[in-house]
Amino acid sequence: MVDLPENQNLEKEKINADEFADFLLDIGAFLMSSGAHCGRVWRNCKRIADHWGFHMNLNPTFTGMLVSVWDENDKENAVTRYKTAPTHSVHFEILTLISHLSWKISKGQMDFVESKKELEKIHRTKNYHYLIVALVVGISCACLCSIAGGDLVNCGTVLIAASIGSVIRSWILRLKINSFLSFIIASFVTTMIASLDTIFKLGTAPEIALATAVLYLIPGVPLINSVIDLLEGYLTAAIARSLFAASIITCIAVGMTLSIMLLGIGNF
Amino acid sequence: MIVNILIDFSLAFCVGYCWGILFGTPFKGLWMAGLLGGFGHCLRFIELQLGLGLIPSTLIASVTIGLLGIYCSHKVHNPPVVFTMPACITMIPGLFAYRSMLGFIKLSDQATLDRDPKILQEISHNAVLTFSLLFALAVGISISALLFRNKSLKDIHFFDVK
16 A cells, blocks of 8 residues: 555656755746746746645745745655745746746656756846837837827827936946836936926927826836735735835836926926 | 727737837737737727726726636737736826826925815825726736636636637
8 A cells, every 4th residue: 555656656756855945946036036926936836846746835925935845755855945036027938938847847748857957048038138128118108198198299208208218227227236226217317308398398298298208117017916916815925015116116206206396396 | 989999909009019028028928918908908998988987997908808818828828917917007097196196296395285275185086096097907917816716727718729
């Protein structure tokens, strides 16, 4: 009776709990910092742990992840580890790639060494070039301006303002200073350019140009993820995410306030 | 009327596609993000024209995006959040957020407040609108997690996709 599960287990490879926990933490923290909500992190990790016969308990918080695993057939093979999440920057391609990786593992198409190599490859995935992102950000903010009721002049101003702001933000981020500072400076520059409409009375709706030019800075992913986490019961992560989003919004407001004060609040 | 709807669709398509690039959505998902964003936004446009309130119509549009996203994720082999998130961003309440923020800045000036005491009313109205619209969007995106809790989307089939 005891022999049968052990025989089956011999066919599978024996994985050290230390290495397995590290692998899970690597995946989980990476997913978290790329903009996945906690339910997704939990589901992906659970799928992998189930395949290799590990029990898993996971505590994802916004700043890091705590995982505790033990082997179903060998209670001694157990460990609890913690990892701090890397810097948060939204990159949805990672979500797709890691989801595919976890499905491949659960179908038994990959052994442990191969999946580690695959994860290394995923780590090196590049995001879109920052100049393309800047151009695209300008176009999308101009479209939003048009939807909200601005005319062509307003849209043009918004396109230039948002693109320049986005380029400046990526330059600042390269200096490796606090990322909140980059939000303040970017929103300051964007508002300065977009308020040209208000000062020189260009276009039909200068107010809308001001409002839509900074929309590319809005932390939509943390805001929406915090509500999802709240609904799914990951309270600590939900609170941390909403706090993070709120402080980014405050930074945007500070940048806008600076430029509005500089140009005179009576004009707005 | 139909021209207006088409213009709305194409603008929202651009927004969805572009936000997809900003969020690093894989190339295959970008079209889906644009199409869903355009569809959701013009659905909201039609509902608003029919006289429905802003918040209910946003909720209906975002829930539709969320449900369609489950179907589309089988087609393009991506997790749905990858393209429903940029699609829902097309309806982000930027103008209301801006108005409530501008109101807060004006609140710090005593003279402006004396001249126009209705400012407080406007701030609270805009802030409440902002938060309820955000919540409506989040409900739409997480509709799959709400309805089919802890079930992976690979097991959910509305129609026979394959």
